[in-house]
Amino acid sequence: MGSCCSVRIRADSPRRDGPSPRYVGIDGRDASSRRSSFSVPLTPRSESEILDSSNLKIFSFNDLRIATRNFRPDSVLGEGGFGCVFKGWIDENTFKAAKPGTGMVIAAKRLNQEGFQGHKEWLTEINYLGQLYHPNLVKLIGYCLEEEHRLLVYEFMPRGSLENHLFRRTSYFQPLSWNLRMKVALGAAKGLAYLHSPEAKVIYRDFKTSNILLDTNYNAKLSDFGLAKDGPKDGKSHVSTRVMGTYGYAAPEYMATGHLTARSDVYSFGVVLLEMLTGRRVIDKNRPHGEHNLIEWAKPYLASKRRVLQVMDARIQGQYTPSMALKATTLAIKCLATEPKYRPKMVEVVHILEQLQDSGIVKNEEIEKQRRTITKDYSRKAASYPRPLASPIA
Structure with missing residues (x-):
């Protein structure tokens, strides 16, 4: 986790999965x-x-x-x-x-x-x-x-962090499938929705891939609550606080004003969802010039239905339909809206992701049905040809 100050940026302590720039200071x-x-x-x-x-x-x-x-x-x-x-x-x-x-x-x-x-x-x-x-x-x-x-x-949490599964290129961490990514996204969204609910009224403030942990069955759980804050009270629209969090994930209005709302978490969720869809880190200086910032690089593609598939992670190609990809990227765009009021609430995000998960199940059934049909056709064709005669014994 990190601390953040007025608006200084520093590299955080080294992590096993690589350093990430953060806002620092004492809240x-x-x-x-x-x-x-x-x-x-x-x-x-x-x-x-x-x-x-x-x-x-x-x-x-x-x-x-x-x-x-x-x-x-x-x-x-x-x-x-x-x-x-x-x-x-x-x-x-x-x-x-x-x-x-x-x-x-x-x-x-x-x-x-x-x-x-x-x-x-x-x-x-x-x-x-x-x-x-x-x-x-x-x-x-x-x-x-x-x-x-x-x-x-x-x-x-046996399967470690979502960050490791998305970005570590080792044999131990296999690329997550489309269905698993949607399952993790839904679980994390449910965690945020609960925090924002009337029962909790908490702003998480540090939503990112390294803080999403996975159990044996890839159920997502939010961890690291050191930056969490109570939501606004007494009819106030926001909580005023020093800017703290992780560079790239923090909402622009929060960085500019220190005004924290539940919609700040929604923006961070949009960043993580985009990372899950593309397989790219939000900030990656190892990428070619013009691709260092994921959001800036992806925006032209996300705005076009014809080009949106070009930003999808090649490792999950063929595991989703174009309509499923478009629905997921559209959700990411909404969460990343510059104006907080245009971002959906987390309960809405949960609803959309539940629909996506259902459509993923349908797609799997369709694939299995096609596989059975192809297998049946192949067996029928094979049966229609006479078996070759046995070779004569010399």
């Missing part, structure tokens, strides 16, 4: 007010109130040290501004450290004392994930606060 956030999933308004709370009411397991540093095999380098799952995330094992009942390969697998995120994020971001994650529960939000199991040690313990 003067307090432990802002929260609402539980039952829509009970809460007043701004102190640190002790947040920790006491989180319903999370409190881990000792020693238990997490043993669970992660002393934070061994080969246990690292990822790395960011917060610090490293380590794979570990704990007993399902006692939550004590377990032998590797036994018990429950966890992901332990350890705060880097010299990083660009600190205690406030750590506390913000507990504030939100300690109270918000949804199938498309990663589950926070507990935390450790012991002297200078601060860690967060999450459920382990």
Whole structure:
């Protein structure tokens, strides 16, 4: 995650999947007010109130040290501004450290004392994930606060981040199919829709491919809530805050004014959807001149029904119909509208993606039907020809 300042840009701490430019600085956030999933308004709370009411397991540093095999380098799952995330094992009942390969697998995120994020971001994650529960939000199991040690313990997501599956060219990460991409997009959209709902009223503020984690069945879950904010209150149209987030994903009006709304998240969703459709990063300086910025490069193609297929990821060619591609790219365009009021709400995005997923199932059925027809025709033709006579025995 990153911090951001007035409007300085810097390269974030190196990640295993490559660095990404981010806005940096320190957000003067307090432990802002929260609402539980039952829509009970809460007043701004102190640190002790947040920790006491989180319903999370409190881990000792020693238990997490043993669970992660002393934070061994080969246990690292990822790395960011917060610090490293380590794979570990704990007993399902006692939550004590377990032998590797036994018990429950966890992901332990350890705060880097010299990083660009600190205690406030750590506390913000507990504030939100300690109270918000949804199938498309990663589950926070507990935390450790012991002297200078601060860690967060999450459920382990076996398939890692969407970013890895889209952009890492290794044999371990196979390209996601069209249907899986639409499934992931729908799951992530449902997570955002829940955050924006009256039950939660939260602005996520850091929606990007590296914060979308996948379980064994490619169900998407949003992670990393250190930049989340409560939505506007008392009839206000926006929340005023310092600009924080990741370069390329942040909405233009938020970058320009610091005015944050739920539509800011919608813009970020549009960026991620476009990355999923094209297989390209939103900012990629390794591309040829004129293609560094995905949105600027893709816009002329997206505006043309005839040219839209030219931006689609070649790795999923033939897995969708032109109408499905057009519907998905049209949705991305709407989410990326310069004027926030023209962007759809996330509940609308969910509805469109559900339709796309249904049409994907229909397409698969059509493909299977065609395959059976071709196989049947081939068998009929083969049966209509006489079998060759057996060769005479010499």
